Amino acid sequence: MASIRPFYLTKYLRVIASTFEMTFRQTVKDAFILFAVLFQPLIIAMLALWMLKDKGGQYIIFVVIGSGMTGLWSSLLFISGNGITVERWMGTLESLVAAPTPIQVVVIGKNLANVLQSLGSMVVSYILVSFIFGYPLSIAQPWLFLISLIITVVSFVCFGIIIASLFILNPDVQRWQNGLEFPVYILCGFLFPIALLPGWTTPLSYLLTPYWAALALHASAQGTGTIANISFAWGVMLGYSILYLFLSKRLFRVILKKARVDATLSMH
Amino acid sequence: MNAIEVDNLRRIYRPVMGIFRRKVKEIVAVDDISFYVKPGELFGILGPNGAGKTTTVKILVTILIPTSGSARIQGFDVVREAEKVRPRIGFILGGERGLYWRLSGVDNLRYFASLYHVDPGISKSRIPYLMELVGLEDRGKEKVEGYSRGMKQRLHIARALLHDPDILFLDEPSIGLDPIGAREVREVVRNLQAEKKTILLTTHYMFEADALCQRIAVINHGKIVALDTPEALKEVVKDLHIIEVEVFGIPSEVIERLQAKGFIENLAVENVEQRQVLLIQTARGSEAVPDILAILNGLRVGKISVREPTLEDAYVRLVGNKGE
Numbered sequence: 001m002a003s004i005r006p007f008y009l010t011k012y013l014r015v016i017a018s019t020f021e022m023t024f025r026q027t028v029k030d031a032f033i034l035f036a037v038l039f040q041p042l043i044i045a046m047l048a049l050w051m052l053k054d055k056g057g058q059y060i061i062f063v064v065i066g067s068g069m070t071g072l073w074s075s076l077l078f079i080s081g082n083g084i085t086v087e088r089w090m091g092t093l094e095s096l097v098a099a100p101t102p103i104q105v106v107v108i109g110k111n112l113a114n115v116l117q118s119l120g121s122m123v124v125s126y127i128l129v130s131f132i133f134g135y136p137l138s139i140a141q142p143w144l145f146l147i148s149l150i151i152t153v154v155s156f157v158c159f160g161i162i163i164a165s166l167f168i169l170n171p172d173v174q175r176w177q178n179g180l181e182f183p184v185y186i187l188c189g190f191l192f193p194i195a196l197l198p199g200w201t202t203p204l205s206y207l208l209t210p211y212w213a214a215l216a217l218h219a220s221a222q223g224t225g226t227i228a229n230i231s232f233a234w235g236v237m238l239g240y241s242i243l244y245l246f247l248s249k250r251l252f253r254v255i256l257k258k259a260r261v262d263a264t265l266s267m268h
Numbered sequence: 269m270n271a272i273e274v275d276n277l278r279r280i281y282r283p284v285m286g287i288f289r290r291k292v293k294e295i296v297a298v299d300d301i302s303f304y305v306k307p308g309e310l311f312g313i314l315g316p317n318g319a320g321k322t323t324t325v326k327i328l329v330t331i332l333i334p335t336s337g338s339a340r341i342q343g344f345d346v347v348r349e350a351e352k353v354r355p356r357i358g359f360i361l362g363g364e365r366g367l368y369w370r371l372s373g374v375d376n377l378r379y380f381a382s383l384y385h386v387d388p389g390i391s392k393s394r395i396p397y398l399m400e401l402v403g404l405e406d407r408g409k410e411k412v413e414g415y416s417r418g419m420k421q422r423l424h425i426a427r428a429l430l431h432d433p434d435i436l437f438l439d440e441p442s443i444g445l446d447p448i449g450a451r452e453v454r455e456v457v458r459n460l461q462a463e464k465k466t467i468l469l470t471t472h473y474m475f476e477a478d479a480l481c482q483r484i485a486v487i488n489h490g491k492i493v494a495l496d497t498p499e500a501l502k503e504v505v506k507d508l509h510i511i512e513v514e515v516f517g518i519p520s521e522v523i524e525r526l527q528a529k530g531f532i533e534n535l536a537v538e539n540v541e542q543r544q545v546l547l548i549q550t551a552r553g554s555e556a557v558p559d560i561l562a563i564l565n566g567l568r569v570g571k572i573s574v575r576e577p578t579l580e581d582a583y584v585r586l587v588g589n590k591g592e
Contacts, residue, residue, distance in 0.1 A: 011385045018382035026370045091365025094331045095427075099383040100355045106383070260333040263281060263326075 019109025041071035041121035060135045064125045066191040071121025080111045080160035111160035140223025148216035155209045155237040158244040165251040209240045271466040272305035277337035297323040299490035312481030313470040320490040321470035325439045329359040358428030362440030369413040384431040398426040418449030435466045474580035488587045505577035509553035513546040514570030
């Protein structure tokens with residue numbers, strides 16, 4: 001992606017914008033997406049609130065951010081992960097592949113729509129906690145939180161490209177989708193700190209970009225982090241994003257070649 | 269330079285069969301075909317279902333890789349230089365799928381225009397023009413899920429023309445359409461031909477190929493069995509006459525007895541409601557009628573007619589579906 005000339009960049013940005021709009025308009029009324037983005041995080045937030053209500057104070061904002069992140073991850077796993085597969089089911093994948101735009105650009109636009117839509121999870125959790133349960137909520141470091149949120153969106157979009165490509169490359173991986181949902185909630189410290197987990201799981205957490213997103217968002221919201229450790233999390237997220245983009249370019253080249261050889265771009 | 273060049277193209281599918289004992293079956297879809305299409309020509313590929321038409325088109329539009337052989341579009345190889353081929357071509361693959369049904373027709377076109385890097389200023393005027401060209405100007409804002417099959421097919425054509433490509437691949441553009449819808453699609457194809465677009469059209473409708481194409485490749489079991497102008501293809505059967513005999517409930521033994529007769533070059537059976545129509549190709553013309561009636565003795569026979577051969581009869585002879 002680094003070799004893209006400005007001429008192409010404008011065209012690709014236009015494709016990302018139109019894919020974003022198209023995806024948003026198609027999914028905004030989708031019942032499954034409404035469940036993944038709104039209802040499931042709401043249920044998780046209620047459960048967590050009941051379990052952690054005695055802890056009070058900053059734990060409440062931890063629940064809001066954490067339950068919001070569960071919606072973000074579920075959306076990424078199920079909606080972005082299936083993004084290409086759904087195109088195949090609809091019979092549009094052949095048209096996308098035969099267009100002059102690289103398919104990863106389309107996937108970026110789709111993921112961006114999904115990730116921004118799933119930020120609604122946090123808004124829902126916030127409304128539940130502050131208006132329904134009546135807890136006073138405030139973000140301790142709003143600017144750091146905002147930057148963390150933007151970098152989280154970028155890193156989730158890039159992580160989604162890798163997930164989508166792996167799911168096309170090996171349909172068996174797609175069958176693990178349900179199994180991948182909760183381990184990431186736990187390993188990434190969405191709803192409780194990973195310090196509570198056995199030590200051997202910590203390196204696994206470090207390999208996952210949602211862990212660094214959760215770290216930066218929790219720390220800036222609660223005011224428990226320093227600029228140094230929050231910006232370190234940003235750096236890791238951006239580093240992973242560049243790595244994912246680089247990998248995705250190669251992965252998609254392999255995948256599309258294989259699909260064109262095996263004739264699997266369409267359903268027969 | 270030719271617009272399309274195909275050399276010794278071959279494509280084999282290898283589907284895996286079975287669950288425990290997995291077997292790989294080989295299906296030769298396209299078997300060593302070669303042809304070229306001149307700029308501005310409307311070239312047809314005619315063949316029965318499963319003959320290899322769609323596979324050929326999918327290779328040419330860069331969504332399938334051939335097992336061997338090569339193909340070039342305006343000199344660019346469809347495998348090695350796919351990214352140079354893609355902006356130069358437009359295509360439709362037969363059927364209703366391949367559109368975003370929850371979006372309107374216009375929104376579908378807007379989206380594909382961005383994928384083809386059509387300047388937003390140009391697409392603003394081009395989309396209404398194309399919607400009018402395919403007769404959808406009044407339905408453009410409706411969701412595609414409410415479109416009829418013919419409307420979806422026409423929207424596909426508009427999509428293929430968004431970036432004003434030089435070369436168009438139309439894979440069975442009128443398949444499944446009612447006669448009026450099919451006629452409208454053919455009218456659109458004629459208009460495109462008038463614009464000097466190079467068009468490769470596949471069809472299994474003889475009338476369509478005859479009415480539209482300048483040259484036709486007849487393909488069967490993946491091989492080209494004839495390639496010429498429609499008029500020249502009809503020459504294949506110029507010495508023959510076609511006897512059409514309407515019968516009711518003809519047993520297969522009687523068909524076999526007819527086929528065994530030396531004076532019958534080809535025999536096709538069409539089922540029309542309760543009756544069967546025998547299409548018999550013979551050099552003897554009306555003289556053969558008494559011999560045919562002798563074999564059909566005891567059966568209820570309806571209308572009998574003798575006529576001159578058409579492209580369809582040439583096709584039947586070339587494809588050789590004797591008795592099918």
